[in-house]
Amino acid sequence: MTAPAPTRRGRWIERWDPEDEAFWNATGERIARRNLWFSVLSEHIGFSVWTLWSVLVLFMGPEYGLTPADKFLLTSVVTLVGAVVRVPYTFAVAVFGGRNWTVVSASLLLAPTIAAFTVMEPGTSFSTFLLVGLLAGIGGGNFASSMTNINAFFPLRKKGWALGLNAGGGNIGVPVIQLVALAIIGAGGGPRVLLGIYIPLIVVAAVLAALFMDNLASVKNDTGAAKDAARDAHTWIMAVLYIGTFGSFIGYSFAFGQVLTIQFGRTPLQAAYLTFIGPLLGSLIRPVGGRLADRYGGARITLWNYVGMAAATAVLIGAGMRKSLPLFVSVFVVLFVLSGLGNGSTFKMIPGIFQAKALARGLEGEAAVAQGRRLSGAAMGLIGAVGALGGVGINLAFRQSFLSYGSGTGAFVAFLGFYAVCFVVTWAVYLRRPIGRVPATASASEEKTQLSYAEV
Incomplete structure (x- = not known):
């Protein structure tokens, strides 16, 4: 079975049914993988542009006249915009087509990059840097449109791996731009060299x-799906869990270098030698989190992942109080790895949850798949946006902690408490009633839903 030739200009595919194994094996998988690789590239550049200010602030010495609090505020603003634009970027895929919007969203990245190239020099006002930082936030939106697009290309049984690989390839834009910055700083170059690359x-x-890339005609905006997803409690529950994983990843990516320079007195070059390691490993392991979730269930992986994140944070508190740089950096890298693993497992849960709800409503076969895809695509944009807001919270928490206590310890205590909340939520909502222990009074649909949640 082959995919019909596009009937509209701009590489449109009119029929797409990845759950049909004959279609998938004949041509679907090849087309989906091709779109995945080029989606990863665009999202990768988007993440690099979004997080470039985490690197640029390391170039900004005393001659720029910015305090540590100013720098944390600047990176918070960039993160905030990246979170907010994820919502419209999610729906842009259906309006313009996945391929068309990838071209547009990639091209839009020129605006913040050229603007930063223009203003990056001592004497520029802090308000100007904030304005240019606002522009850089659009790089964060590429994730939402890319994930929504790739979610439509792959069958449910492959989504954990595909979404993990797509997101991980994008996330790796964070350590890559940090590595490029390291090479430039080491060679005595300035920030404009980085931007020029x-x-x-x-x-x-x-x-x-x-x-x-291709557009899928079957991906259409459904305002009803957006409203249904927004009204569904699971959308907001998963958003909270994603704050804990992706919010941690992006927030720490922005803040790690600043924490090293402020709390441990590292120079920008010394900090740059260390900051890329955590985001790199966290990005590389995200597909592994998705793969483990495919095999063992995303809820189980997510639950124990939060145990690890809480333990690592507790050690970080001790390392910070003892001013042990080797222990602090080592455990921070572990925390990055766990946040990446959790990114993959939490995002894998989303399509499984909504398909389980469709099955519980009595839908079967393609009808259940279509309903699950319809709601999960809409929910991903909201969950991704709220999750990215966690990065804002992390940078603001660090800012306040350094203003109040002169160190990041206060912020880490707050993060530890939040990870404990995420653990409880994951257990209570998705794993509290394991298979075989549903109350006899539960209806058949409730039982079916609960059993499915244990597997998402």
């Missing part, structure tokens, strides 16, 4: 998306 890369990503 990325401008042509943005053009390359947009051109390749135009040449090799």
